[in-house]
Amino acid sequence: MPMQDMRRGYEQAALRESDMLADPIAQFEAWFEQAVAANPTDWHEPNAMTLATATPDGGPSARVVLLKGVADGGFHFYTNYGSRKGREIAANPRVALTFFWPWIERQVRIEGEAAKVSREASEAYFHSRPRGSQLGAAASAQSSFVPDRDALEARLAELERLYGQAQVPLPDNWGGYAVTPTRIEFWQGRSNRLHDRLEYVKQEGGWAMRRLSP
16 A cells, blocks of 8 residues: 555544543553553553654654653653663753554653653662563663674673672663653544644643644
8 A cells, every 4th residue: 555545544532621630640641541451462562652852952863662650740761871862861851752552542742851760769670670681781882883783692691691690780871760741742533633632731830731733
């Protein structure tokens, strides 16, 4: 099928102001639970989100990462601080997150600022991961150049020998971020491309909600 002919209709639901909670983070959690409950296959990851970062002069980059928690008003994910996204966040903490759940015809867009979580929180999450993932994080200087795949495999094997059955220590350059939102948009697909878009904007003393044209 030609790309220009690829389209589908959206008919599942409507989005009304009266349906929405006053707190957009609580609204996100409600939608997330619905996305998990309606997930048609284990292949889909409802917590997958596109993270967009930018350099101080506005050069953008984006990639898919996994949301690992919502706590204290922030959206949490973990990564290598020396990666491209880590370097860009250090220089410009303003970021954007996008969730797309096509099986329920919904999208959530979040804008805010990212800040590192505590070392204790990073360590607790790191040691909750499968051991192979811990070793992989320690083996990878994420976003740096490597000569070939064999170099990565050799580094992983070296760390497996080094630690044996001992606990893998949290790497100094690995940990979490919490994105504190200033703007959250909820999108519901509708027929004729007249989609519903309700946006929350952070203001002094709370959140203001408004409808956007599709």
